[in-house]
Amino acid sequence: MGAASLSANAGSLISSTEYLDYQLPEKIQKICTERDNCPDIEVKYLKSNHSWIDNTVNARIDALVVNSKPSESGARVVKTPDDVKEALDEFVASQFAEVPADSVFVYSLMITPEYLGHVNDLELFEINSYVFTGGAHGMPYSEYLIFDQQTKKPIQLADMLQPNKKSRFNxxxxxxxxxxxxxxxEDVANYEKSWPFTLSDNVTLTDQGIDIRYQHYSIGPYAYGMPVLSIPYSQLQGIIKPQFLPARLSNKYDS
Structure with missing residues (x-):
């Protein structure tokens, strides 16, 4: 993905990350130290000079933590900070319930936010995570987040499209x-039978256009990674609202 273009006021956002202060439960620490196979937990939160952005990003990180292992009862909701610690305690304990004692594998949970840049009044972020609970491979995940500095609200794909233009974007x-x-x-038609196209709303802006991110298994096998489909701004004029075009193009569009 191309880096987002930065305008003169992009420096108004100062972004860094900080680690979640989490310690393995004493019982788990004792067992895993003896076995030399302690679970690997690395969760980072966004720390910027815009608390309203931090709150939204970090709430999403908490949601990923508490849902790091699928539950038959559906998605879990974070109500208090204790819910995050409880979920992590359950995650690390599950390794010793599910993995043989002589296994060299350890459960891993890594989540970190990343600042992607700035287009007009929009601040762009990505949350990346990786969960490994055994098997042939772990499961990476990537989620884009866009924030409007003027309205102080997150932006979705639907907010970016002009009325009745979703079919053209699709x-x-x-x-x-x-x-x-x-x-x-080589055979697009045959490939599509196994991995048909679906429109993802996991999008971000770049200096070239809109990137659409797909998770593993969405439109391809695991080996193909997390594909990104790119649509250049030259094709998006008249489809997305002018404020979501770089200034050089939105001014041309308005004229």
Whole structure:
């Protein structure tokens, strides 16, 4: 993904991260130290000079923590900070309930936010996570977040589209999907039978256009990673609202 273009006031956001202060329960620490296979927990929170952005990003990180292992009862909701510690305690304890004592594998949970840059009044972030609970591989995850400095609200794909333009955006994304498929398979039609196109709303802005991120297994097998479909701004004029175009293009669009 190309770095987002930065305007003169981009420096108004100062972004860093800080680690969650989490210690393994004493009983777990004793067992895993003896076995030399302690679970690996690394959770970071956003720490910037905009608390309203921090609150939204970090709430999403907490939600990823408490749902780091699938539950038959559905998604868990974070109500207090204790819910996060409790979920982590359950996560690390599960290794010793589910993995043989002589296993060299350890459960891992890593979550970190990243500042991607700035387009107009929009601040762009990405949350990356990785969960490993045994098996052939772990499960990475990536989620984009966009914040409007003027309204102090998060922005979704639906907010970016002009009225009645979703079908046109979908068509552009589908074209980008077919171009991506050509990089991994010679027969697009046959590939699509196994991995059909779906429109993801996991999007961000770059200096070139809109990137659409897909998770593992969404439009391809695990080996193909987390594909990103890119739609250039030159194709998006008249489809997304002018305020979501870089200044050089929105001014041209308005004229």
């Amino acid at each position: 068509a552009l994304a589908y074209s980008a999907y077919k171009e991506w498929v050509k990089t991994v398979d």
